[in-house]
Amino acid sequence: MTVSTQVKQTLASLKGVRATLETFASIEENREAKAILSRNAERIKQVIRDIDQRVGVLEYEEPQYKGF
Amino acid sequence: MPEWLNILIRSTGLFALTLFLVRLMGKRQTSRLTFFDLVTVIVIGVTAAAISLNLVQNLAGGLIALAVWTLFPALIYVLAIKYKAVRDIIQGREAILINHGKVLEDKLMEARMTPEDLLSQLRKKNVFNFADVEFAVLEPTGEVSVLLKKDKQPATAKTLNIDVGRESVPQTVMLDGIIMDEPLAAMGLNRKWLHTELEKAGVAPENVFIAQVDSTGQLYLDLFDDAIQVPKPKTKDLVFATLKKCQADCELYALGTQQPEAKKMYERCSGVLSEIIGEIGPLLKR
Structure with missing residues (x-):
């Protein structure tokens, strides 16, 4: 497995986590817990953006592994 | 007569x-x-x-x-x-029998209690060593209330300095195989959602004895047929484990990469993720 695929896997996992947290946040009744969940989902979004950029760079460097 | x-x-x-x-x-x-x-x-x-x-x-x-x-x-x-x-x-006043860990003999005498009485009352409160008691009061009803010394008190999340998730009351959405619409609606859910969740768990609705939903929408089931093992909802644990894995991955990439810029980015990501884990962990563990 190349680095680029590994990073892509991590990226996919993070996206999954973010989606789940957002689901929890939307169902959660407790306002405090809801705030924590949605705030952290937002922070994960930042991380996803960073790693997504890195994937772009990696794909540029190793065009033979472009795609999934 | x-x-x-x-x-x-x-x-x-x-x-x-x-x-x-x-x-x-x-x-x-x-x-x-x-x-x-x-x-x-x-x-x-x-x-x-x-x-x-x-x-x-x-x-x-x-x-x-x-x-x-x-x-x-x-x-x-x-x-x-x-x-x-x-x-x-008419009701009598409470008498302090032990204060600051010392037995007050004159108060004991006033209450007509023998030392054996005191010890047996303490034992009823699961205190076998009187030295563990900081404060004990004889209530007007004749019962002894006991406050243990701080180091002998049962550990709570606060004394252990553990952050725990806020517990909210789970809603009972099914009883005796009958779907309760009102609690479902209170959670902002509906019958269709419940049927989907039951299908996910592989359980027929008429087999469900009790079903409860916690505040994050996890369904907990008890079935009529006790031979069937119901899978416990794992979503929360899974999310937690995945987050930890991603954080470890980021650290690994930071070590692996040659470019200083990418290294910095990965380190930052790993830091943010571990902060998120710290904040969100108590909510995901139960």
């Missing part, structure tokens, strides 16, 4: 009368009888028995005694609610 008829009439009448008079005295928990309560109850009982067995020749006199012994306590209870002084006299 024959003797037996007299007793029959008196007993029936008194039965109704005492029932009424006792109600008049108000509802006090029998488990919390003070000494005064006990005396009143016994006097009422004995008087009523004596009258109904025709031991008291003067019926009016007997009834007067009964009335006094029920009305006076009733009056005093009302006064006790209003005035602290009355309360202290």
Whole structure:
């Protein structure tokens, strides 16, 4: 497995986590817990953006592994 | 009038009368009888028995005694609610038996308690070593309340400095195989959601005895058929584990990469993720 695929896997996992947290946040009744969940989902979004950029760079460097 | 008829009439009448008079005295928990309560109850009982067995020749006199012994306590209870002084006299005051870990012998004497009594009362509170007690009070009802020393108290999340998730009440959405629409609606869910979740768990709706939903929408089930093992909802644990894995991955990439810029980015990501894990962990663990 190349680095680029590994990073892509991590990226996919993070996206999954973010989606789940957002689901929890939307169902959660407790306002405090809801705030924590949605705030952290937002922070994960930042991380996803960073790693997504890195994937772009990696794909540029190793065009033979472009795609999934 | 024959003797037996007299007793029959008196007993029936008194039965109704005492029932009424006792109600008049108000509802006090029998488990919390003070000494005064006990005396009143016994006097009422004995008087009523004596009258109904025709031991008291003067019926009016007997009834007067009964009335006094029920009305006076009733009056005093009302006064006790209003005035602290009355309360202290009739209910007695609590006596401090152990203070700062030292047994107060004179208070023990005042309460007519032997050291054995004290030890046995402490044992009832699961305290076998009197040195563990910081403070103990003899309540007016004769029970001993115990405050343990700080280091002997059971550990709580606060003393252990653990952050715990906020517990919200789970809603019971199914009972006896019947779907309860009201709690479902209160959670912002509907029957379709429930059917989907049941299908995910591989359970027929009519097989469900109890189903509860926690605040994050996780479904907990108990089935009629106890031979079937219901999978516990794992989403929360999974999310937590995945987050940890991603954080470890980022650290690994940071170590692996040659470019300083990428290294910095990965390190930052790993830092943010571990912060998120710290904040969100208590909510995901239960």
